[in-house]
Amino acid sequence: MGQPVRVPAMGQPPGAARRLRGLARVWPRFLSAAEEAALGRELEPLLSRQRYQFDHWDGAIQGFRETERGRWGAASRAALERAAAAAFPPAPPPLPLVHVLDLHPGGHVGPHVDSVKFCGCTIAGLSLLSASVLRLVSCRDPHEWLELLLEPGSLYVLRGAARYDFTHEILRDEESFFGGRRVPRGRRLSLILRNAPQPP
Ligand SMILES: O=C(O)CCC(=O)C(=O)O
DSSP: OOOOBOOOOTTOOHHHHHHTTTTEEEETTOSOHHHHHHHHHHHHHHHTTSOOBSOOTTSSEEEEEEEEEOOOOHHHHHHHHHHHHHHSOSSSOBOSSEEEEEEEEEEEEEEEOOOTTTOOSEEEEEEESSOEEEEEEESSOTTOEEEEEEOTTOEEEEETHHHHTEEEEEOOGGGOEETTEEOOOOOEEEEEEEBOOOOO
């Protein structure tokens, strides 16, 4: 595993990049090909039983199926433990259930901030199958934004201000560009780890 990088896309205003230094990070090629294959093998039978939903009640996510999983085979568990060690502070650790999101090629995750009722200071995601662009936009100033390129096999982490003060979204295929470069959005699987909210 190399050092995390946060490559700013061309034309990004520098304010968000400065504000989110160390708080929004990507580790490209975090997973080995064997780990990606093991995770995919384990998830495919669970996901393929479901239909993609295009009518989510609050519209935040469209064209998706999802599950939560707490029991993993050895290879998948090792990869998730490595991700947890890289992305999370010592406390609170990630919750035991991993949220698995399967996004249809025509689906997207709209801008939202994860509810503070269910998620603490850190969100981390492993991406499989298709590359995508994750966009962060300041809740205070929509001109302050940052985009991260999520290649298959990468790990991202959002913590602190990146998690609380910016919305995050996964761009739909038609809008999926990174620094002027087209990033075609096919079917994408993500495994999202979150820690528990801290008591006030
Ligand atoms: O798929 C991802 O990486 C992000 C998903 C997300 O934002 C969510 O489920 O709240």
